[in-house]
Amino acid sequence: MLDNRLSEEHEALRSSVETFARKDVAPVIGDYYEREEFPYPLVQTMGRMGLFGLPVAEEDGGMGGDYFTLCLALEELARVDSSVSITLEAGVSLGLMPIYRFGTAEQKKKWLPGLASGEVLGAFGLTEPGCGSDAGGTRTTAVLDGDEWVLNGSKAFITNSGTDITGFVTVTAVTGTKPDGGKEISTIVVPSGTPGFTVAPKYSKVGWNASDTHELSFDDCRVPAENLLGERGRGYAQFLSILDEGRIAIAALSVGLAQGCVDECLRYAQERESFGRKIGEYQAIQFKIADMETRAHTARLAYYDAAASMQRGERFKRQAAIAKLVASNAAMDNARDATQIFGGYGFMNETPVGRFYRDAKILEIGEGTSEVQRMLIARELGLEAG
Structure with missing residues (x-):
């Protein structure tokens, strides 16, 4: 029987990252975003929290966790901001993991400690x-x-x-x-x-x-x-295997953005009044937010499934492509709907929703476009290109 409940260890990590995102990231990230400035203090804090070393064995300087743990952290960060989340995602899945998966003993000794601590980015x-x-x-x-x-x-x-x-x-x-x-x-x-x-x-x-x-x-x-x-x-083959893992991570990030849109809209719908009523009392708004929650929930199940297949050592290329496709679509759709609910305020860069809207589109492009994901899924189903 399938059980998607988080273990105590996974829930503890998720909760700690959620607290960090809301208390440390949310109050300051808007200013970094507007200045187009890299948030070094936040990255340093993530390093001290051990987030860059989550899927790395303790003997290699990591936290001894698993890739799913990293995905949980990415989701919670992206609920508040995608710039910080993608910095962690790329730092681990594209910077650290190639060294961890394919490096020699000397290369690992040279690079992994700094990468896992967040003191060095690859x-x-x-x-x-x-x-x-x-x-x-x-x-x-x-x-x-x-x-x-x-x-x-x-x-x-x-x-x-x-x-x-x-x-x-x-x-x-x-x-x-x-x-x-x-x-x-x-x-x-x-x-x-x-x-x-x-x-x-x-x-x-x-x-x-x-x-x-x-x-x-x-x-x-x-x-x-x-x-x-x-x-x-073997560089191309190595890269493809790294990308399969990375697509699960990007799916998790996308789910975070999609859920962040729901979070913001729930708050706003209970505060904003129009024509003498809270906008959350209007069925049109209720249905839109219900659709947003459905997308985020469905996409989360997709990346959980892909991560579970990966953790079991099974072939997971199809599941990873499905998760990335579904989650990036959910992020883009939710960002659009959230902007509509917020109206003019959703078009302002200082609001999280405005940033979500600007950040969502790249999720349908980076680490394999939506078209590439459909191509991969079709190939995994045995359909060959003409």
Whole structure:
């Protein structure tokens, strides 16, 4: 019999993050968002709470938890703000997990303690200008010259890549040609400050304005040969496995945003009066909020299911894609409905609902667009592209 109730340990973690989000994040994040400034004090606090090390074994400097625990933390943070939540999500699933899953003993010893404590952020450089969802279209190259890799190329939309505490970017690059004539893609760790590695000025974004995102370029950038992460030629496969996990995390973040919209609308509906009555007394508002709660609840069940399959060691690609698709749709729909309920106030950046609306759209794009999720689900069902 299925039981979706949280264990005592999971509930304790969820509750502590909820308290942090409401007491520490909510009062200040609007100012960070308006200034488009990275919230270093909040990230430091999350590091002290052990959130960056949640799915990492204690012997590697982590909390000894599981990936589902991370998802619970992401959901609670996103109920208040998505910039802080995506900083944690990318820091763990895209920064830390590649090292944790595929790193050598030396690489783990060098990077994991700082990553798990939040003192160092890692980033993952996959997307390139002009490639988008076509990750296999990687053009960045890495040529082995003696005992060094020489990288040339560029990456776009890379989260956590230009902060003061960014330690490295793991980069996908073409390192040769496979026997079938296809690209041999590998992943290589490029430390921040390496000559030839340039971080462009931060993007001007529609949402996630308190998170860090940059374009990166590599011009004869040299790193030691031992910076190869995992097996040569397996970079693309490694990335796909990391993305499957990351989609569950993004689904959790999306559920948080969707639930945050419900939270704000419930409060507002009980305070705002129109035509002599609380707007929450009007059936039109009640039904809209009921639909919002239904979306959030359904999406939560989807990511719980995907996480459970992952924890059991089962194949979870289909469940992860479903969770990401359903949850990102719920976030976007709830943000739109919440803005409508708030009316003009929902269009103001200083309100959480205004930020939710701006933050929601990227959830249907990042870590695999909704179209990519549908493609993956169809393939998992045995349907081949024509």
